Amino acid sequence: MTTIRTATAAASGLLALAVLTGCTTGPDTDPTPPATATASAPIEGDSNGDGKLSEFEKQVLARNAPRDITLHDGTVVVVTPGQPLPQPVIDQIAADAAPGAAQTQTDDEFAPMAGIRSMREVASSYADELGRTVVIVYWDLGSWGTISSVEESGGTELAGTSDQAAMVAAATDWAESHDAYMVVVE
Secondary structure (H helix, E strand, O other): OHHHHHHHHHHHHHHHHHHHHOOOOOOOOOOOOOOOOOOOOOOOOOOOOOOOOOHHHHHHHHHOOOEEEEOOOOOEEEEOOOOOOOHHHHHHHHHHHHHHHHHOOOOOOOHHHHHHHHHHHHHHHHHHHHOOOEEEEEEEOOEEEEEEOOHHHOOOOOOOEOOHHHHHHHHHHHHHHOOOEEEEOO
């Protein structure tokens, strides 16, 4: 009788150990597969791959997002950064800057400075709307010059010239190297 009780106790102990450790003697009938790492979709703009957007990454996304520009006639034009400025937007900037350019060509003592201020305000206003620096090429009493939305903090530093093509080429090169837009007021 002692032998049977010992064998039964040993079998019960093994059965309890199997249940506690998760071992079974039959086929695995657990319907849930083992946990695996799931790959999450990459986040647009997450340049460092940490799975979240930093403030800098958010700013880069905002800077590179297409922008809707509403023209004076109510037409909405989409401007895509990295692409040339659409002609209707160029035409509107030139038209808005033209009165200031005209003021710079007068003999009035204060008008030229007012014209420069006016063109800088136009450039700055559009720069804010477009998210890029705006450079305006204009005629100023005998030479072609430039003014930009960043004039007070460096500007284009291009010297005036009587050759319009040379100034436009120089301003275009500057704008391309500074991720800016260039507009000519004739």
